[in-house]
Amino acid sequence: MLRSKLAWCAVLTTSALLLAACGGGSGSGGGSGDKVQLSLVAYSTPQEAYEQIIKAYQKTLQGRNVTFTKSFGGSGDQSRAVESGLRADIVAFSLEPDMTRLVKAKLVAEDWNKDEHAGMITESVVAVGTRKGNPKGLRTWDDLAKPGVEVITPNPFTSGGARWNVMAAYGAASKKGAEQQAGVDYLQALFANVPVQDDSARKSLQTFSSGKGDAILAYENEAIFAQQKNAELDYVVPDDTILIENPAAVTAKSEHPTEAKAFLEFLRSKEAQEIFVKNGYRPTADGIAGADAFPTPSGLFTIKDLGGWSEVTKKFFDPKGSIMADVEKKLGVSVEK
Amino acid sequence: MKSSDTLPGRAAPEGPAGARSLEAAAGPLVEASGEPETVRAAPTRRRPTLGLGLGLGTATIYLSLIVLIPLAAVVWRSTEDGLGGFWGYVTTPESLSALKLTIGASVVVALVNLVMGTLIAWVLVRDSFPGKSVVEMLIDLPFALPTIVAGLVLLALYGPGSPLGIDLAYARSGVVVALLFVTLPFVIRTVQPVLLEMDHEMEEAAASLGAGNATIFRRIILPNLLPAMFAGTALAFARSMSEFGATVLISGNLPFKTQVAAVNIFGQIESDNVVGAAAVSTVLLLVALIVLVSLDGLQRWGSRRG
Amino acid sequence: MAKYALRATALIYLLFLLVLPIGLICWKTFSGGVGPVVESLSSPSALHAFKVTVVVALFAVVANTIFGVGAAVLLVRHEFRGKRLLNALIDLPIAVSPVVVGLALILVYGRFAPLGGWLADRGIDIIFSLPGMVLATVFVSLPLVVRAVAPVLQEIGIEQEQAAWTLGARPWQAFLRITLPGIRWALGYGMVLALARSLGEYGAIAVVSGRLVDQTQTVTLLVEERFQNFDQQTAYAAAFAMAVIAVLTLLLISLLRPKEDAK
Numbered sequence: 001m002l003r004s005k006l007a008w009c010a011v012l013t014t015s016a017l018l019l020a021a022c023g024g025g026s027g028s029g030g031g032s033g034d035k036v037q038l039s040l041v042a043y044s045t046p047q048e049a050y051e052q053i054i055k056a057y058q059k060t061l062q063g064r065n066v067t068f069t070k071s072f073g074g075s076g077d078q079s080r081a082v083e084s085g086l087r088a089d090i091v092a093f094s095l096e097p098d099m100t101r102l103v104k105a106k107l108v109a110e111d112w113n114k115d116e117h118a119g120m121i122t123e124s125v126v127a128v129g130t131r132k133g134n135p136k137g138l139r140t141w142d143d144l145a146k147p148g149v150e151v152i153t154p155n156p157f158t159s160g161g162a163r164w165n166v167m168a169a170y171g172a173a174s175k176k177g178a179e180q181q182a183g184v185d186y187l188q189a190l191f192a193n194v195p196v197q198d199d200s201a202r203k204s205l206q207t208f209s210s211g212k213g214d215a216i217l218a219y220e221n222e223a224i225f226a227q228q229k230n231a232e233l234d235y236v237v238p239d240d241t242i243l244i245e246n247p248a249a250v251t252a253k254s255e256h257p258t259e260a261k262a263f264l265e266f267l268r269s270k271e272a273q274e275i276f277v278k279n280g281y282r283p284t285a286d287g288i289a290g291a292d293a294f295p296t297p298s299g300l301f302t303i304k305d306l307g308g309w310s311e312v313t314k315k316f317f318d319p320k321g322s323i324m325a326d327v328e329k330k331l332g333v334s335v336e337k
Numbered sequence: 338m339k340s341s342d343t344l345p346g347r348a349a350p351e352g353p354a355g356a357r358s359l360e361a362a363a364g365p366l367v368e369a370s371g372e373p374e375t376v377r378a379a380p381t382r383r384r385p386t387l388g389l390g391l392g393l394g395t396a397t398i399y400l401s402l403i404v405l406i407p408l409a410a411v412v413w414r415s416t417e418d419g420l421g422g423f424w425g426y427v428t429t430p431e432s433l434s435a436l437k438l439t440i441g442a443s444v445v446v447a448l449v450n451l452v453m454g455t456l457i458a459w460v461l462v463r464d465s466f467p468g469k470s471v472v473e474m475l476i477d478l479p480f481a482l483p484t485i486v487a488g489l490v491l492l493a494l495y496g497p498g499s500p501l502g503i504d505l506a507y508a509r510s511g512v513v514v515a516l517l518f519v520t521l522p523f524v525i526r527t528v529q530p531v532l533l534e535m536d537h538e539m540e541e542a543a544a545s546l547g548a549g550n551a552t553i554f555r556r557i558i559l560p561n562l563l564p565a566m567f568a569g570t571a572l573a574f575a576r577s578m579s580e581f582g583a584t585v586l587i588s589g590n591l592p593f594k595t596q597v598a599a600v601n602i603f604g605q606i607e608s609d610n611v612v613g614a615a616a617v618s619t620v621l622l623l624v625a626l627i628v629l630v631s632l633d634g635l636q637r638w639g640s641r642r643g
Numbered sequence: 644m645a646k647y648a649l650r651a652t653a654l655i656y657l658l659f660l661l662v663l664p665i666g667l668i669c670w671k672t673f674s675g676g677v678g679p680v681v682e683s684l685s686s687p688s689a690l691h692a693f694k695v696t697v698v699v700a701l702f703a704v705v706a707n708t709i710f711g712v713g714a715a716v717l718l719v720r721h722e723f724r725g726k727r728l729l730n731a732l733i734d735l736p737i738a739v740s741p742v743v744v745g746l747a748l749i750l751v752y753g754r755f756a757p758l759g760g761w762l763a764d765r766g767i768d769i770i771f772s773l774p775g776m777v778l779a780t781v782f783v784s785l786p787l788v789v790r791a792v793a794p795v796l797q798e799i800g801i802e803q804e805q806a807a808w809t810l811g812a813r814p815w816q817a818f819l820r821i822t823l824p825g826i827r828w829a830l831g832y833g834m835v836l837a838l839a840r841s842l843g844e845y846g847a848i849a850v851v852s853g854r855l856v857d858q859t860q861t862v863t864l865l866v867e868e869r870f871q872n873f874d875q876q877t878a879y880a881a882a883f884a885m886a887v888i889a890v891l892t893l894l895l896i897s898l899l900r901p902k903e904d905a906k
Contacts, residue, residue, distance in 0.1 A: 039855070039858075047872060048872075068857070069855050069856065069857045069858035070855070070856045070857065071853060071855045071856060072856070074607070076608075077607050077608070080609050081771070081853060084609075084753065084754055084755065085753070085754030085755075085763065085768070085770065085771060086771050086853050086855075087768070087771070155608075157608055158607060158608050195591055195594075196507075196589060196590065196591040196592065197592075198590075199604060199607055199608070202871060202872065203871060206870075206871050206873075207589060209873075210496070210497055210506060210589075211497040211504075211506065211507075212506075212507055212589060226873075229873040231873070332430035332431060332434075332592075332593065333430075333431055333592060388814065389717075389721055389723065392713055392716070392717055393717060393723060395713070396710065396713060396714050396717060396729070397729075399710050400729075400732060400733070400785075403778060403781055403782055403785070404732070404735060404736060404782060404785065405732065406751055407744075407747030407748050407750065407751045407752075407782075408735070408739070408743075408747050410747060410750040410751050410756075411743060411746060411747045411750060414750055453652075453653075453656055456649060456652060456653055457653045457656065457657065459649065460649055460650050460653040460654075461653075464646060464649070464650050466650060472654075472657065473897070474893050474894065474897050475657075475661055475662075475665075475893070476657075476661075477893050477896060477897075478661060478665070478889060478890070478893060479661075480836075480839070480840075481839045481843065481888075481889035481890075481892045481893055481896075482843060482885065482886060482889040483842070483843030483844070483845050483862075483863045483866075483885050483889075484741075484843070484845050484846065484863075485845040485863050485866050485867050485882075486668075486843075486863070486866060486882040486885045486886060486889075487664070489866060489867075489870060489878060489879070489882050490664040490665075490667055490668050490882065491664060493667050493671055494663055494664055494667050500667070501663075514660075517660060518660055518661075518664070521660060521661065550645065575737075575738045578740070579738070579739065579740030579741070579742075579743070580740070581740060581741050581742050581845070581846035582741070582845040582846050582863075585867075586867075586870070598740075599740045599741070599742045599743075599846065600742075602740070602742045602743065602746065603742045603846075603849070603850065606742070606745070606746055606749070606850055611746075611749075611750070614746055615746065615750070618740070618742075618743040618746055618747075621739075621740050621743055622739065622743065625735075625738035625739060625740075626738075628738060629731070629734060629735070629738055633731070
């Protein structure tokens with residue numbers, strides 16, 4: 001008797017918990033007043049920025065009935081996850097090729113970048129982070145390739161940030177692509193100094209902060225984020241470095257295209273761009289407060305100067321055979337697919 | 338999981354070739370050896386084979402959908418590029434290094450547990466001191482604590498910023514410490530029951546004949562403990578080979594230095610190298626299989642010793 | 644003399660490996676006072692993570708309890724071909740690495756796998772969603788209830804049920820009123836073990852969940868994610884909560900464990 005009573009209690013409790021879970025979770029979209037849930041899949045570093053932007057968005061008229069689920073990770077990993085079925089309404093990656101992959105898979109419309117900003121919502125540059133006070137005096141690219149120096153960078157086959165790092169290093173050493181061999185030699189020397197390649201930029205920052213390495217190659221916004229979190233880190237923006245441009249788009253298979261587009265528009269608005277700036281990102285919109293505090297490196301170049309992403313991806317990052325695949329192979333790091 | 342739960346349970350239905358015995362109507366007896374089934378005379382028999390078939394079928398489907406088919410898929414996918422391809426994936430410098438590190442560390446951990454586990458079990462059974470019941474309870478903590486929590490705490494204790502001033506992060510010793518934590522209860526919990534059940538008479542007889550403590554231990558106690566000790570060690574080894582969460586934080590996952598096999602597999606899954614991940618996983622599964630088979634053998638050895 | 648040496652060695656080993664870590668969790672968590680701990684644990688993300696953890700664990704425990712009792716009865720009370728195989732297969736999950744569990748499930752239930760693709764076309768997502776997490780948790784805790792119940796089931800024997808049958812009871816009645824009460828302590832023990840294991844799973848869940856903050860993030864995933872994002876306060880608070888749950892589980896286990904001295 002008691003047994004069956006207990007059994008019924010268990011069944012009821014479980015059902016109650018189930019209902020609570022369903023109720024507290026997603027709400028189906030439809031009429032106004034119903035909660036719409038959007039799924040944001042992004043690369044690793046803008047997590048805090050997006051948390052703040054989402055909160056700001058939910059205070060606006062459009063955003064009042066929107067809830068979000070978010071996923072953050074290495075840009076390449078996230079892109080592949082969406083390709084493999086991870087549900088997303090808005091995707092934000094570190095670099096264009098991770099978006100192009102989804103365009104090819106028909107998960108993002110082909111005209112995603114036909115606006116005035118070419119689909120980009122934030123910018124940054126590649127910076128060199130060092131220990132506080134820069135005890136080893138690492139300021140230039142050549143310093144980083146010196147023997148005995150440990151440099152932290154993520155794995156270019158999983159992390160978008162790592163690809164920006166590689167192209168910045170290559171562009172600087174090869175004089176914007178003019179001296180290719182010098183650039184390739186430099187990459188080999190640089191990566192010989194990398195003890196561990198984490199799978200995302202944020203994880204790399206974590207590694208550096210916990211004491212590993214003398215310098216870290218990172219987005220300028222990561223270095224700023226670290227300083228805001230009181231990490232013991234200084235950073236230098238080299239004269240020759242690359243302009244980082246981060247794309248974002250709405251997915252083609254989104255169940256709430258109107259709401260997703262509205263959020264994407266919000267990302268370009270003054271309010272969201274200001275939040276990005278506060279988190280260390282350079283804005284793409286004009287006239288944002290705080291934007292001129294960012295230094296402009298004298299030798300700044302873009303990915304177009306190096307041939308554009310489609311060519312660069314093939315030449316540098318094809319796991320089956322490319323410059324970085326060779327570099328990694330020589331170091332014994334496997335890069336299948 | 339207590340391994341002592343495993344051993345008796347698995348010993349269960351090994352009676353004389355599973356023969357059924359017909360009992361007299363007066364009173365059925367279940368033999369102490371665990372003969373599980375007695376069949377009464379037909380009119381009062383209430384166990385239709387339909388129920389058995391249904392139950393067995395359901396259990397099989399459950400097991401297949403959740404355990405068997407997925408594991409088979411891993412082995413299947415690992416051979417996608419042929420046996421040569423399989424070997425290639427297993428012997429990439431990074432994966433090979435991870436496997437070597439994992440096996441090496443697991444051997445070390447297993448041996449340490451063999452000694453320390455037996456020692457601690459001995460102290461818990463034969464000694465008494467204030468707070469022993471608390472210690473007794475806490476031994477099982479590594480079973481109950483999530484591995485990532487253990488990893489976080491061990492990193493705080495033995496990593497940068499350690500209050501003890503020891504920094505084992507990014508070092509193999511950090512990996513070993515993490516593995517020692519998660520394997521702590523295994524040998525202890527297999528040896529304890531045997532020690533508890535042990536008959537003191539032989540020890541007392543030996544003592545009365547003038548044997549010293551060390552001799553008694555070596556020649557009377559130890560032989561009886563060996564099956565249990567080795568069983569616990571095998572379990573500790575298997576657990577250590579497959580550990581992921583506890584090592585992930587403190588090891589820093591430096592390839593060729595501190596990256597264990599499970600982390601290597603995880604990285605390959607994240608990078609979409611499914612076949613490579615499956616190949617290394619298959620190696621781990623093979624090792625697990627060997628351990629399970631040895632455990633079965635050890636258990637038979639143990640039950641034969643009476 | 645040797646006794647004290649042994650005791651000291653054992654206690655020192657346990658001190659460094661067990662006691663100090665526990666003490667450190669408490670210290671690190673509350674180094675800023677109780678306020679921040681409560682605050683970080685009551686954030687929407689943390690609360691959601693607790694909810695996800697509990698829901699997944701409950702599903703897994705219920706499933707494995709039903710399977711566990713059924714399998715125990717099959718193994719102890721019946722003879723059939725392949726019994727030894729079933730016996731061995733049930734133990735398999737214990738030896739499999741959690742990451743391999745995750746990979747195995749992705750290979751069968753992922754969108755590009757035959758079964759997974761078929762289900763996805765019908766709108767059922769397994770991987771990157773709650774069902775996948777439940778499957779992973781069921782996998783890792785599968786043997787626990789069976790192995791707790793089987794020995795006791797064997798020991799209590801079948802006589803009482805047979806007596807019931809002779810008195811006219813149907814098999815189900817005998818099962819509910821005689822068998823189940825007979826194994827209730829072992830069942831409780833097995834369920835507590837399964838629950839602890841399910842609440843604390845990390846590796847397999849990390850692989851199949853897709854890292855969806857506020858959707859498929861369990862407390863264990865929260866600990867890691869918060870730590871990676873420099874939010875040590877929340878990471879330690881969540882870790883502390885799991886440690887408390889672990890200790891409670893230990894208490895329950897030691898109360899419910901089949902007593903050795905009762906033999």
